[in-house]
Amino acid sequence: MKRPVPWAPPVAGFVAAGALPAALILVGAMLGGGWIWAALIWIALAGPAADTAIARALGQAAGPQPGESAGLAVLALCHLAVLATAVAALTGHELTTAERVALFMAAGMYCGQVGHAVAHELIHSGSRHLFRLGAAVYVSLLFGHHVSAHRLVHHVHVATDADPNSARKGEGFWRFVSRAWVGSFRAGMAAERSLSARRAGRINPYVWWIGGGVACVALVALIAGPSGLADYLGICLYAQLQILLSDYIQHYGLRRRIGADGRAEPVGPHHAWDSPHPISSLTLVNAPRHADHHMNPLRPYSPLRLGDAPMLPYPVAIMGALAMVPPLWRRIMDRRVEKMHRA
Numbered sequence: 001m002k003r004p005v006p007w008a009p010p011v012a013g014f015v016a017a018g019a020l021p022a023a024l025i026l027v028g029a030m031l032g033g034g035w036i037w038a039a040l041i042w043i044a045l046a047g048p049a050a051d052t053a054i055a056r057a058l059g060q061a062a063g064p065q066p067g068e069s070a071g072l073a074v075l076a077l078c079h080l081a082v083l084a085t086a087v088a089a090l091t092g093h094e095l096t097t098a099e100r101v102a103l104f105m106a107a108g109m110y111c112g113q114v115g116h117a118v119a120h121e122l123i124h125s126g127s128r129h130l131f132r133l134g135a136a137v138y139v140s141l142l143f144g145h146h147v148s149a150h151r152l153v154h155h156v157h158v159a160t161d162a163d164p165n166s167a168r169k170g171e172g173f174w175r176f177v178s179r180a181w182v183g184s185f186r187a188g189m190a191a192e193r194s195l196s197a198r199r200a201g202r203i204n205p206y207v208w209w210i211g212g213g214v215a216c217v218a219l220v221a222l223i224a225g226p227s228g229l230a231d232y233l234g235i236c237l238y239a240q241l242q243i244l245l246s247d248y249i250q251h252y253g254l255r256r257r258i259g260a261d262g263r264a265e266p267v268g269p270h271h272a273w274d275s276p277h278p279i280s281s282l283t284l285v286n287a288p289r290h291a292d293h294h295m296n297p298l299r300p301y302s303p304l305r306l307g308d309a310p311m312l313p314y315p316v317a318i319m320g321a322l323a324m325v326p327p328l329w330r331r332i333m334d335r336r337v338e339k340m341h342r343a
Contacts, residue, residue, distance in 0.1 A: 008059040009282060011302065015071040017282035018114050021047075022078035025106050028099075029089035036099050040106040043113070044317070047279050051315040057276035060286075061302040068300050069130055072121050072285070076133050079115035082107055083140055086235060087220065091228035108235045111141060112242025113317070117284040121301050123147050135208070140216060142236045143243065144209025149188030152195075154247075155297055159256045159271040160264050163187075165244075169253035169337050172326030176248050177241065245320040249273060249312065250290045252323075253337030267294050270340060274309040275316050288316050310340055 021043050028036030086107035090100055115137050122134025135147045149165070157163035164183025167176050189206050196202045221229045254271050256264040268291075275281070275288035286301040291309035293299070312319050313332065323329045 005056050005278070006059045008061045008302070011065050011067040011071045014282055014285050014302070015074055017279065018075045018118065018285065019078055021106070021110055021114065021283070022075075022082050025082050025103070025110060026085050028106070029085045029103060032095050032099050036095075036102045036106065039110075040102045043106055043109045047283065048315045048317040051277035051279045052318065054278055055276075056278055057306055058278045058281055060289075060305050063303055064300045065302050068302060069125065069127065072118055072125075072130065073133060075114065075118040075285070076122060076137050079111055079118060079137055080140060082110050082115075083232075083235065087224060087228055087232045090231040091224045104231070104235060104238070108238030109242060111235065112239030113246075114283060115141070115239070116243045116246065117287040120150070120287060121285055123151065124297055126298070135205075136212075139209060139212035141239045141243075142213045142216065142233075143240050144212055145185045145188045145206065146243065147188075147209065148192050148205055149184035152191035153184065153187040155294065157264070158267060158294055159251055159254050160258070163251075165247040166251040166255075167248045167253065169334060170330065171252075173245065173248050173323045173329065174326065177244050180244055180247060181240070242320070245323055246287070246316070249316065249319045249323055252333055254310075254340065269295065269307050269309040270343075272309060273312050274306055275312045275319070276306055277315040280315045280317060284316070288312075310336065 021039055024035055024039035024042060028039050086103055089095060089103060095103065119134040119137035122130045122137070125131055125134070135144065138144050138146050154163055154165050157166075159166050161168075164180050164187055167173075167180075189204075192204045192206055196204045217229065217232075220232045224232070250272050252273065254273070256267065256271055258264055270291075272291040272294055274291050277288070281288055286304045287293075289304040289306055289309075292304045292307055296304075313336075314322070322332060
């Protein structure tokens, strides 16, 4: 890792980095051709390659910056625009088969990476309106239960066996997927039921997570027909895999010690993997600075720090691709996990 860059990016830098691939996807969906390929190449290849080559960490703001919430709102709207426009374009007949595949992959990656990172920040917001906007992003991907499971289960039990979204050492990604999806759905519902039992008149949010998902499916089927619905469901599934990849790589193999009283030690910097790479930090609103987020879940994205957390050897996009090949992933990461355990 080269010497960090002391420059702390302004909010406009995060918005521009997140909006650029969205703009390429939107133009590509309308015009086809090279625009679609530019979007896919940037998200899947050029951005991660540039991140690897630069290998410098950006600085962080001293505190919250003006316009942070507005920037997140803009990027959340970019996500919704990308999802709707991609489904509409895939339903049409103007694109070639190759262009359809490229647009599908670009939209799925954008929604599951940038859309997820933005929604993640929004559901930690103290603003009711911003929280609902973040929840709407997850509901649009038929993943609304993540709003409950992430805040009430993951943040409480992270890096323990009680958290379905903390991958165990030696656990391959494809085995992790079903356990994490089903486990987080159930654990989030149980946590919300417990809250509702203690608060008279409280409606379990799973009514909105499930009902909103059903409404999205019905709306797409009504407007775009069976073909459009199939495209929509495919993008949602692909985006959900991207979200689960993020969970997988950020906590793989790391565990909190359990005391004699049965309680886990406090969350520390060594319970999440960070990534210092600058382009992904900008594009994903500092989500790769994950350890500091867990220690300070209410801290806004621009002041998040890298600190003493263990570092991933490559940008998150490359690590996600490696995770899809479990033997290769274990060859790279298991020795790092063992080193962390010894430390």
